[in-house]
Amino acid sequence: MSEPAVEIPLLSVEDLSVEFRTRDGVVKALEGVSFAVGKGETVGIVGESGSGKSVTAFSVMGLLPPAARVARGRAVFGGLDLLSASGRQLDEYRGRELSMIFQNPRTALNPIRTIGQQLVDVLVRHANLFRVDARARAVELLARVQIPDPGRRFGAYPFELSGGMCQRVMIALAIACAPALLIADEPTTGIDVTTQAAILDLLGELGAQSRMATILITHDLGVVAERCDRIVVMHGGHVVETAPTDELFAHPRHPYTARLIASTPRPGAKLTDLLPIPGSVPDLRQALPPCRYRPRCERALPRCDEPPLPRLVLTPRHLVACQNPLPVEAV
Amino acid sequence: MTSTLRHARYVVGENPVTLLAFGLLIVMLLAALLGSSIAPYDPLATNTVRKLEPPSRAHWFGTDQLGRDILSRVLVATRLDLAIAVGAVSLSFLVGTAAGACAGFFGHWVDRIISRLTDTIMAFPLFVLAMAIVAALGNNIGNVVLATAIINLPFYARMARAEVNVRREAGYVEAARLSGNSALRALRCHVVPNALPPMMVQVSLNLGWAMLNAAGLSFIGLGVRPPTPEWGILVAEGASFILSGEWWIALFPGLALMLAVFCFNLLGDGLRDLIDPRRRT
Amino acid sequence: MTPLLDVRGLGKRFPLRHSQSAVHAVDDVSFSIAPGECVGLVGESGCGKSTLVRLVTRLLDPTTGSICFEGTDISRVPAARFASSPWRSRIQMVFQDPTDSLNPRASAFDTIAEPLRRLGTANGRRAVSARVHELADLCGLARELLGRFPHQLSGGQQQRVGIARAIALSPRLLVLDEPTSALDVSVQAVILHLLADLRERLTMTYLFVSHDLNLVRLFSDRVMVMYLGKVVEIGPADRVFEAPRHPYTRALLSAVPTPDPVLRRRRIVLTGEARSPVDPSPSVCRFSGRCPEGFERCERDMPPLRPVGDKHEAACHLLETQAVLR
Numbered sequence: 001m002s003e004p005a006v007e008i009p010l011l012s013v014e015d016l017s018v019e020f021r022t023r024d025g026v027v028k029a030l031e032g033v034s035f036a037v038g039k040g041e042t043v044g045i046v047g048e049s050g051s052g053k054s055v056t057a058f059s060v061m062g063l064l065p066p067a068a069r070v071a072r073g074r075a076v077f078g079g080l081d082l083l084s085a086s087g088r089q090l091d092e093y094r095g096r097e098l099s100m101i102f103q104n105p106r107t108a109l110n111p112i113r114t115i116g117q118q119l120v121d122v123l124v125r126h127a128n129l130f131r132v133d134a135r136a137r138a139v140e141l142l143a144r145v146q147i148p149d150p151g152r153r154f155g156a157y158p159f160e161l162s163g164g165m166c167q168r169v170m171i172a173l174a175i176a177c178a179p180a181l182l183i184a185d186e187p188t189t190g191i192d193v194t195t196q197a198a199i200l201d202l203l204g205e206l207g208a209q210s211r212m213a214t215i216l217i218t219h220d221l222g223v224v225a226e227r228c229d230r231i232v233v234m235h236g237g238h239v240v241e242t243a244p245t246d247e248l249f250a251h252p253r254h255p256y257t258a259r260l261i262a263s264t265p266r267p268g269a270k271l272t273d274l275l276p277i278p279g280s281v282p283d284l285r286q287a288l289p290p291c292r293y294r295p296r297c298e299r300a301l302p303r304c305d306e307p308p309l310p311r312l313v314l315t316p317r318h319l320v321a322c323q324n325p326l327p328v329e330a331v
Numbered sequence: 332m333t334s335t336l337r338h339a340r341y342v343v344g345e346n347p348v349t350l351l352a353f354g355l356l357i358v359m360l361l362a363a364l365l366g367s368s369i370a371p372y373d374p375l376a377t378n379t380v381r382k383l384e385p386p387s388r389a390h391w392f393g394t395d396q397l398g399r400d401i402l403s404r405v406l407v408a409t410r411l412d413l414a415i416a417v418g419a420v421s422l423s424f425l426v427g428t429a430a431g432a433c434a435g436f437f438g439h440w441v442d443r444i445i446s447r448l449t450d451t452i453m454a455f456p457l458f459v460l461a462m463a464i465v466a467a468l469g470n471n472i473g474n475v476v477l478a479t480a481i482i483n484l485p486f487y488a489r490m491a492r493a494e495v496n497v498r499r500e501a502g503y504v505e506a507a508r509l510s511g512n513s514a515l516r517a518l519r520c521h522v523v524p525n526a527l528p529p530m531m532v533q534v535s536l537n538l539g540w541a542m543l544n545a546a547g548l549s550f551i552g553l554g555v556r557p558p559t560p561e562w563g564i565l566v567a568e569g570a571s572f573i574l575s576g577e578w579w580i581a582l583f584p585g586l587a588l589m590l591a592v593f594c595f596n597l598l599g600d601g602l603r604d605l606i607d608p609r610r611r612t
Numbered sequence: 613m614t615p616l617l618d619v620r621g622l623g624k625r626f627p628l629r630h631s632q633s634a635v636h637a638v639d640d641v642s643f644s645i646a647p648g649e650c651v652g653l654v655g656e657s658g659c660g661k662s663t664l665v666r667l668v669t670r671l672l673d674p675t676t677g678s679i680c681f682e683g684t685d686i687s688r689v690p691a692a693r694f695a696s697s698p699w700r701s702r703i704q705m706v707f708q709d710p711t712d713s714l715n716p717r718a719s720a721f722d723t724i725a726e727p728l729r730r731l732g733t734a735n736g737r738r739a740v741s742a743r744v745h746e747l748a749d750l751c752g753l754a755r756e757l758l759g760r761f762p763h764q765l766s767g768g769q770q771q772r773v774g775i776a777r778a779i780a781l782s783p784r785l786l787v788l789d790e791p792t793s794a795l796d797v798s799v800q801a802v803i804l805h806l807l808a809d810l811r812e813r814l815t816m817t818y819l820f821v822s823h824d825l826n827l828v829r830l831f832s833d834r835v836m837v838m839y840l841g842k843v844v845e846i847g848p849a850d851r852v853f854e855a856p857r858h859p860y861t862r863a864l865l866s867a868v869p870t871p872d873p874v875l876r877r878r879r880i881v882l883t884g885e886a887r888s889p890v891d892p893s894p895s896v897c898r899f900s901g902r903c904p905e906g907f908e909r910c911e912r913d914m915p916p917l918r919p920v921g922d923k924h925e926a927a928c929h930l931l932e933t934q935a936v937l938r
Contacts, residue, residue, distance in 0.1 A: 222869030502713030511730030
């Protein structure tokens with residue numbers, strides 16, 4: 001899906017396909033994933049388990065495990081195709097222009113180094129500061145992510161901090177070198193809702209302050225609804241729909257998107273309004289039809305069984321991968 | 332039952348290392364069971380005419396200083412060595428796991444007492460402790476088994492304690508309590524079976540170690556006495572002949588010992604795979 | 613009508629090692645649940661809801677207070693002996709994480725049969741087997757899945773096994789400890805419908821714990837909000853969510869992410885750090901220091917739960933002032 005963009009996007013993922021070699025054969029974890037992120041934009045990637053959202057993030061960052069193979073596709077960032085770049089080239093970008101925060105903040109931090117030391121490590125490695133200057137800058141960063149008493153917390157170990165604080169430290173590590181793009185992989189799963197709101201507020205502010213683009217990966221529709229400019233909906237390794245947030249919720253065109261929205265609890269809804277999605281998440285080890293949602297879809301047509309999966313451009317910003325998308329009135 | 336057999340076949344077939352280990356194990360078990368029947372000569376029969384003969388067609392492993400066929404002695408010794416190792420490890424496994432599991436599950440004074448006991452045992456150099464036990468209680472095979480079991484106890488107690496401690500707070504333990512299990516029953520029927528798979532690797536490593544231990548004790552004259560064939564004694568007897576050039580007397584029993592320990596080490600992963608239900612596809 | 617569960621002054625303290633101090637996980641909690649009701653319990657990490665749940669299901673012994681179930685104070689029976697008491701089968705729980713709460717070495721059949729074998733009156737293999745099949749059908753679990761082990765089942769299937777196990781002995785009170793948070797949102801709806809259906813069919817009473825406030829709202833009749841071991845607000849679900857009276861409830865609700873921009877609330881940001889649960893002062897409101905609306909009385913008196921509407925109570929001094937002003 002190539003969008004006629006006004007300006008050149010910061011990150012452009014084109015036809016990304018990733019396979020995993022497993023005991024049970026080849027698992028096509030991602031197939032034909034395409035989307036773009038503009039400068040300063042916040043893009044949300046939503047999907048259920050097995051949709052491939054984390055695999056997408058790891059592919060872009062070059063953090064796939066050895067059993068994974070990028071079958072085809074490109075991820076162009078600042079003129080460089082990250083998927084075919086060498087280790088040295090990637091090291092120049094990762095941590096500096098392009099960084100990532102992970103799901104479980106405690107496991108992402110080194111438990112035997114203080115948070116201050118970890119920040120200094122990043123600054124010395126990527127920002128080329130001397131240790132002395134790095135320390136001052138590290139305290140500054142801790143203050144920027146709203147950690148109270150940053151001077152004292154510099155010497156704290158991760159186990160002394162709460163989950164929310166660890167998350168903030170991870171954000172500080174990620175923004176230390178003022179990246180152009182931050183990928184946040186499920187940054188709020190397992191965190192209290194008030195802390196979650198504070199963390200997302202922080203990410204939003206940081207993004208606005210330095211025109212940093214963010215990719216927010218989550219399974220929580222409420223989170224992307226509030227925080228993202230555009231949303232990419234994934235299912236079973238495919239991108240099924242891409243649209244600006246308001247339009248996606250007002251007029252979902254892919255049957256899966258509509259059902260996903262319908263099965264999310266929202267205020268004012270009753271239990272009977274909560275509709276499950278029939279069938280189950282596709283087993284990627286089996287042979288799959290061209291549209292992986294087809295077995296669960298109530299709008300399936302005979303032509304849904306014929307490859308290739310279509311990519312319909314409904315409006316320049318709204319794309320859907322469906323033979324039989326919902327009409328606009330169906331809200 | 333058939334699903335267990337099927338799973339066993341799958342585990343064995345999947346990894347060539349496991350296959351090798353099981354193969355060796357079967358060979359050893361056969362030697363232990365049928366040793367005396369298939370041995371070409373009587374292991375105790377001396378024949379001073381044919382003493383110190385190198386390996387030949389008549390005597391595949393040669394003969395020792397009393398003319399006894401070494402092959403027969405090595406074969407027959409398998410039963411004793413295996414019996415001692417299995418006996419000692421079983422004893423220490425059962426007692427150690429029970430003690431460690433209670434310590435890990437109940438905590439407080441139970442844990443304190445059991446931990447102090449195991450610490451006391453571990454404070455001694457273990458082989459010396461085994462020597463002391465055998466020397467004190469009497470120089471026979473039963474005490475070799477007992478001594479090896481005792482010095483091995485802390486190993487299992489600690490492992491069991493750690494594994495049980497990790498699983499103590501698991502949801503299924505609480506669910507077991509909700510289903511009407513007393514704490515002890517929950518420990519016995521729910522926690523311990525789950526704590527076992529990681530311990531299985533250790534059990535098999537331990538078998539090799541116990542065998543070496545027993546061999547070591549008989550090497551220095553404690554426990555098994557000549558002329559009973561046992562690999563440790565055989566190596567001891569052969570050691571004095573190495574310098575004079577009769578290398579085969581110590582080598583073959585040593586090889587047998589090595590192969591047995593090797594087999595047990597390899598068996599560990601296979602055993603764990605066999606027991607862990609998560610490996611079932 | 614006598615409440616099914618009546619908790620009075622319940623408290624649980626966990627002493628810290630090598631010191632006289634203790635963590636007050638649950639502090640002077642009182643509430644009741646009527647038969648057939650579904651009461652939701654919300655609160656963030658550290659609020660004491662897991663401890664409260666374990667006290668109610670008698671996996672833990674309280675330090676103070678009483679738990680009256682069907683008229684009898686079951687807190688008198690120590691947790692260690694509760695497994696063999698007649699009430700064990702009448703209070704059961706569905707756990708949050710099925711990968712943690714199902715014995716990895718037990719097949720689905722054995723897991724569901726366990727309570728029947730331990731506490732059930734069904735005798736003999738045939739009777740147990742029949743009941744397990746009945747439960748599997750009730751919970752929408754295909755019979756051919758009964759021979760499988762947990763790791764061979766999907767998340768939704770695992771949770772059905774957990775539910776079947778929990779209802780095996782026809783309990784009167786079922787505690788649902790975040791039953792769907794480990795599941796995908798599409799599976800969540802199915803499980804919730806199942807739970808609602810079972811509640812009607814088997815006339816059970818629910819205590820529904822969840823961090824998803826939108827979910828609690830549509831599933832519960834009444835809701836209880838906890839903070840640092842105390843109940844800060846309790847009342848009919850619609851009322852508490854529409855018009856929360858306690859500042860913490862308001863802040864909590866404002867933080868919930870909502871897809872619908874129209875229904876979104878203005879965020880109330882909580883600054884400052886939460887008070888320590890270790891030896892908290894009994895005369896200081898637990899929320900003071902973080903509360904956006906505190907005043908000096910909040911540091912002098914612990915606010916009690918005051919009625920603020922029909923069956924709606926909240927523990928905040930501001931409400932008294934408001935009542936006075938009215």
